[in-house]
Amino acid sequence: MKGCRNIADKSLISSASLKEELKKIVSEYGEVKRIYFEGPFPVVEIVNISDFLENKDIIAELARKVKKRIIVRADRNALMPKEEAQKKILEIVPAEAEVKELHFIDKIGEVFIVAKRTGHVVGKAGAVINSILKSTGWRPIPLRIPTIDSSLTRAIRRQYINRAYKRTRLRRKMSSKVYSRRMNLGKFVTLTFLGGAREVGRSCILLQTGESSILLDCGLNPSGPPFPYFNVPEFDLDTLNGIVVTHAHLDHCGALPLLYKYGYDGPIYCTESTRDLIVLILLDMYRLIGREGGYPYFSMRDITRVFDHTITIGYGEPVDISPDVKLTLYNSGHILGSSLAHLSISQGAFSLLYTGDFRFRNSRLLDRAECKFPRLDALIIESTYGGFQDNKPPLQYAEKKLIEIVKETLNNNGKVLIPALSVGRAQEVMLTIENAFESNMIKRVPVYVDGMIYEATSIHTAYPDHLSRRIKSKVLGADQPIFSPDIFTPIHRQDEREEIVKVKDECIIISPSGMLSGGPVLYYFRCLAPDPKNSVILVSYQAPGTVGRKLQRGIKKVTIPSGHEVEVECTVHNIEGFSGHADRVQLYSYATVVHPKPSKVLIVHGEEHKAEELKRGIQRLYKGRAQVLVPYNMERIRLK
Numbered sequence: 001m002k003g004c005r006n007i008a009d010k011s012l013i014s015s016a017s018l019k020e021e022l023k024k025i026v027s028e029y030g031e032v033k034r035i036y037f038e039g040p041f042p043v044v045e046i047v048n049i050s051d052f053l054e055n056k057d058i059i060a061e062l063a064r065k066v067k068k069r070i071i072v073r074a075d076r077n078a079l080m081p082k083e084e085a086q087k088k089i090l091e092i093v094p095a096e097a098e099v100k101e102l103h104f105i106d107k108i109g110e111v112f113i114v115a116k117r118t119g120h121v122v123g124k125a126g127a128v129i130n131s132i133l134k135s136t137g138w139r140p141i142p143l144r145i146p147t148i149d150s151s152l153t154r155a156i157r158r159q160y161i162n163r164a165y166k167r168t169r170l171r172r173k174m175s176s177k178v179y180s181r182r183m184n185l186g187k188f189v190t191l192t193f194l195g196g197a198r199e200v201g202r203s204c205i206l207l208q209t210g211e212s213s214i215l216l217d218c219g220l221n222p223s224g225p226p227f228p229y230f231n232v233p234e235f236d237l238d239t240l241n242g243i244v245v246t247h248a249h250l251d252h253c254g255a256l257p258l259l260y261k262y263g264y265d266g267p268i269y270c271t272e273s274t275r276d277l278i279v280l281i282l283l284d285m286y287r288l289i290g291r292e293g294g295y296p297y298f299s300m301r302d303i304t305r306v307f308d309h310t311i312t313i314g315y316g317e318p319v320d321i322s323p324d325v326k327l328t329l330y331n332s333g334h335i336l337g338s339s340l341a342h343l344s345i346s347q348g349a350f351s352l353l354y355t356g357d358f359r360f361r362n363s364r365l366l367d368r369a370e371c372k373f374p375r376l377d378a379l380i381i382e383s384t385y386g387g388f389q390d391n392k393p394p395l396q397y398a399e400k401k402l403i404e405i406v407k408e409t410l411n412n413n414g415k416v417l418i419p420a421l422s423v424g425r426a427q428e429v430m431l432t433i434e435n436a437f438e439s440n441m442i443k444r445v446p447v448y449v450d451g452m453i454y455e456a457t458s459i460h461t462a463y464p465d466h467l468s469r470r471i472k473s474k475v476l477g478a479d480q481p482i483f484s485p486d487i488f489t490p491i492h493r494q495d496e497r498e499e500i501v502k503v504k505d506e507c508i509i510i511s512p513s514g515m516l517s518g519g520p521v522l523y524y525f526r527c528l529a530p531d532p533k534n535s536v537i538l539v540s541y542q543a544p545g546t547v548g549r550k551l552q553r554g555i556k557k558v559t560i561p562s563g564h565e566v567e568v569e570c571t572v573h574n575i576e577g578f579s580g581h582a583d584r585v586q587l588y589s590y591a592t593v594v595h596p597k598p599s600k601v602l603i604v605h606g607e608e609h610k611a612e613e614l615k616r617g618i619q620r621l622y623k624g625r626a627q628v629l630v631p632y633n634m635e636r637i638r639l640k
């Protein structure tokens with residue numbers, strides 16, 4: 001048929017043309033054994049790696065030329081024998097790194113270097129890494145030892161190392177999701193809201209273009225219909241190119257195992273710390289469902305699949321995730337590893353920013369969300385605190401109030417209970433307490449952290465790069481630990497809890513869940529609430545219908561999910577300002593300073609009236625220069 005030849009679009013990437021281009025460039029520097037793809041990343045195997053790396057900047061130079069991260073490996077026949085390589089690596093890496101373990105993965109020629117200070121393993125501009133690769137042929141992967149030890153994070157690490165070969169095999173298969181082409185019958189960009197529209201929970205948006213289908217988040221709803229609408233006609237597991245996960249809260253990632261259970265075999269994209277936290281909270285959910293006698297909708301195998309299929313990317317690193325979509329993650333200031341997802345479609349012809357959950361003020365733990373982007377046409381923004389009344393006090397005020405309440409309760413020989421999500425608020429509160437102890441603002445008492453909080457905190461200490469500038473300079477610059485084990489005691493067993501509430505004196509207990517909808521906090525609450533000496537401090541968002549929301553409203557007799565009726569005689573405080581979400585002021589200031597200005601704004605992740613109020617506010621702010629929408633679940637909106 002005449003004209004059909006023009007169906008190919010030259011601007012789209014094909015693996016064959018990219019391989020050809022790469023081969024041409026790399027061959028100028030050395031002999032190429034073969035080129036293939038692992039997910040979105042090209043892998044180049046070099047015959048004589050030592051000669052090839054004579055030019056120290058070669059890998060960075062190549063990445064600049066092809067605008068991609070390139071994995072350079074030596075020809076496997078040229079690897080130095082392991083014993084010899086081990087000796088050589090320990091010679092090259094400076095002693096300050098304190099290398100604890102080396103794990104060689106023969107089949108791919110990689111070596112995991114587990115060290116206390118990974119900065120020294122990398123070296124200035126990657127000098128140490130290059131030197132190892134050059135002299136041994138083994139490609140080093142540095143892994144930082146968390147300063148807080150936890151058996152669960154150790155197990156996750158072990159799996160990560162043990163499954164390295166399996167992962168690379170999967171990634172080779174998954175590269176077809178990035179580079180395979182469809183018939184180019186026209187360009188468009190649409191969004192279908194599978195969950196999280198006019199509600200908080202089960203965040204899940206399907207982005208479709210002429211060439212791709214991408215899922216933005218894949219969450220559960222803890223209170224309400226649990227799953228996103230995976231049964232809408234637009235959604236097809238077989239044609240899904242990838243899933244972008246903004247952060248490791250269940251309402252953004254809890255439904256991932258379900259997709260693997262039903263046959264999805266493509267990649268998940270997120271930051272490195274997010275991957276570890278996702279595994280942690282999925283394991284926690286799996287155990288909790290089992291303990292409460294429920295039937296988990298997924299198996300442990302599905303969690304492993306999530307882990308194996310995750311491709312991690314760094315902040316600010318553009319990565320092709322499908323033939324016409326490039327993803328860049330930016331810090332969102334919400335929890336460890338949380339990201340804003342910027343998607344550049346058809347070589348920048350259309351750009352979309354999905355905020356996920358974000359905070360636009362610095363906290364102790366994290367810097368505020370990024371707000372400058374190369375291009376921006378449409379903005380999908382959360383609205384948890386988008387209501388006209390949602391002005392939250394600054395963090396300094398919240399911290400001051402927390403310290404005052406703790407001080408007063410301890411002076412009355414009472415116990416302080418702080419319900420908190422395992423990931424995010426818990427660590428923020430822990431840092432506040434640590435700082436108050438260090439500066440003698442409150443007397444030192446035992447601080448017990450229950451549930452998954454300790455494990456999640458351990459993961460924080462493995463990724464200081466993802467934390468605030470202040471913490472980075474404390475940990476990486478001054479070599480001082482955070483979340484000192486001298487201050488925080490992990491609690492895992494029921495007999496330990498009983499001893500704390502019945503026997504122990506004044507103390508602080510931080511325990512999930514943040515809304516008192518489940519978890520060990522309910523036991524503490526049941527035991528401590530009837531005593532007026534004690535205090536409960538709420539620091540998180542409290543969803544309608546939860547015990548936390550009832551306490552916020554001052555209700556004095558509540559029935560907790562275990563069926564117990566609890567008389568609330570203790571004092572209940574609600575401290576706003578610790579939240580990881582932008583409040584009304586931050587949302588407006590974000591809409592004001594975000595650059596460039598979008599011509600479309602879509603409001604999600606908020607109770608219906610709050611999303612509507614934010615819509616009115618942004619409409620006023622943009623004076624009609626942007627179309628502002630509050631989509632419905634299952635609605636499909638064409639952006640281009």
Ligand SMILES: [Zn+2]
Binds near residue numbers: 247249334357
């Ligand atoms: Zn969140």
